[in-house]
Amino acid sequence: MKKTLAATALAAFTALPMAASADGEVNIYSYRQAYLLEPLLDAFNKETGIEANVVFAKKGLAERLEREGRNSPADVVMTVDISRINELVERDLVQGVESEILNQNIPENLRHPEGKWYALTTRGRLIFASKGRVEEGEITTYEQLADDKWEGRICTRSGKHPYNIALFSSMIAHHGEAETEKWLQGVKENLARKPQGGDRDQIKAIAEGVCDLSIGNSYYYGNMLQDENQREIAEQVRLVFPNAEGRGTHVNISGISLTKSAPNRENAIKLMEFLSSEKAQQVYAEANTEYPANPDVAPSGIVTEWGSINPDALSLQEIANHREAAVKMVDRVDYDGE
């Protein structure tokens, strides 16, 4: 008894590897909530017998990975937003993966040229409009958000949120800094209230009559429709795929990368391949109403009902390149101010 107690204490107080399952393990640093991953990791375990271990945090994991260096126990990092993923590459924390399966499952524009990251899902950044107060076809592009007619009628979350930063970066890529800044100033002037809350809160605000338009990721809307407490709210808005007729709607990704240290390299690659497989991609599609990165898998039923998305062909790398400019622009136009 005493011995086991001492062993437990030792195990708790040092990072000594605990007894792993016979088929080994794989360690994940995740920017996404662990409970969202659970069904996928359970399915992975059933198929391969490999035990997946997770640490979830929204910040600081890149620093932890960097400082732990070659001894880091982490095998893969799972992130959302292209800029976060790109940061891992720039700080040289991840390595390339050569895998036939991954290359087959994930289209070229949704992976790093050297395999340093692979997208697992994509999500469109859409415009939501009040069914009652906005006519169908009255707004069709991001550019129109700056029109005077929307003065005091738009709600968004903080301009500093990675999803908005990525959208603004894509605007910079298409229109250049000067014109985008003018546009962003225009959007700011049209805001009904100081940016706050999450994407769902903006849809709620439309239902409450605070504003008529909002910007948000597609799956938030899907999740609201699936939640019986929120369905009624979500049904009061219509979704718009901005720029569908032109260059396409801005999309962002969630993705996975193999770390440089990766002690369980082979298991990690197995996990990456599994997550790109049809089976896992279906779970992503159904559970979180995201667009699967694997083109062989169809989006979930309600997502298909919205009509198909025409994603902007702009390379994700290009979006990541403009992040800093976008962040500073948000400060300059005081987007989050009163």
Add this chain to the structure above:
Amino acid sequence: MTEAVSSTDTGLHQPLLAKRTSRRWLFSALLTTAIVALPVLSVIFLAFFPEENIWPHLLETTLPRYLITTIELMLGVGVLTLVIGLATAWTVTMCEFPGRKFFEWALLLPFAVPAYVIAYVYTSLLDYAGPVQTTLREWYGWNNASDYWFPEIRSLEGAILMIGLVLYPYVYLLARAAFLEQSPSLFAVSRSLGHSAVSTFFKVVLPIARPAVAVGLSLVLMETLNDFGTVDFFAVQTLTAGLFDTWMNLGNLGGAAQIATTMLAFVVILVTLERYSRRRQQQFAARDNRDPIQRFTLSAPRQWICVLVCLVPVLFGFLIPGGTLAFYAWDYFEESWNPDFIQNTLNSLFLSGTAAITTLLIGITLAYSRRLHNTRSMKILMRLSSLGYAMPGAVLAVGVIVPLAGFDNWLDSWFREAFGISTGLLLSGSAFAVVFAYTVRFLAVSAGSVESALQKITPSMDMASRSLGHSPGKTLIRVHLPMLRGTLLTAALVVFVDCMKELPATLILRPFNFETLATYVYQFASDERLYHSALPALIIVLAGIIPIILMSRSISNTRSIG
């Protein structure tokens, strides 16, 4: 008044100390401080290597607003906690009214509610779709938000209220202990010299309690300065928001470390100013438990005012948020309850308990060393070891990773070279890292209260014990610790509750598959699904209540109350 406040030369007479033992104390204090200060020093170190100079951009754009909002928030929370804390402490100590004994400990309850939880709860109650506004709309037949005005909970004022409601117990706790320790004869003398009760409060009672109140208030202000969860949720842009923006969005950790260091300097200046302003005061309590406190006997209406004064903070700080959580927990019980739940509770208790004990032991070592060597450098060491409290948890976590991972990798390289084996990471990514972070963060709480309590024990006690042949260590164990029992228990319990609630450092530093109650709650709360984690959130609150009741009893026992 001169009995308690006298300006005198402080400290012990050095000749009483045997050189060798005294060096041992000095050495252990130095070593502990060095270890505890490592994370903060790491952050200051990082501040020298920014990706780019962030200040021109900040100065040009958001810095003025961040600064003003931060100051407004701190002022608001400071005033609110002072008013609630002092008013309630004074009422329960000095007035007799129905339910006084209950309020003595009930007033501490809001302390058990994490600020991020109270913020979520009130938002769900007060936002448009919440029960309050829905009911109002039904009553008055309003259709939507443009038909009426309702105060916005997600605002600076809202944040002040939320943070103030859960932090005022710091002021209440320390003020009440100080009021209880004051000799009632002081009060009687002042009254007999013609001062009213109110003017006696401001001229005699408060000045004597000031060191304790200042400690409480500085803890409140530091927590406010570091709060990220609440201000982020309420879109209130403080310096912390700027810090995380610089770190996460601009990828400039060095720049973020600079902002953290600036905030640290700001806190140090504030605390130093407060201490400087009372540098000539040295208090040795005439700890006279024989005189019972004579409570005011009040007329019935006045008694009800007392009840109201005490009820309002308990109602809004605890009963409403606690009740709402209980309601959700009941409603979503099946989803909240899962087998990991007990393990998570045990993890929380284990980490918080270990950290409370460690923090207390280190606090005693430091405070007692300071008593033995009352030198300027000892004073600086004390201050240095308490800096962890003045830094946002997530930044401190990075400060913890730097030395721990550095040590691990150094050891690993050494072993690889010498013996050809790899030791891997030993400390980084372990529960040790989390406990270490807790200790660094909350040492200010325990060291501060031990220090201030020790200062009140007159040096003649030490002299008597030492002249009877006891070593400093034995004197500590036989004389000081028994006298400080109440303070020690309180300090350990405050740290315990604080650790139960701690979130950002735990998230970043924890081992794989390791959840505490706080991290478990956060997973859902951060995904706008607080309902699903109402049960664990409630447990954090309940786990905090037990120590709170103990704490309150230990304080009441410092004086036999007539």
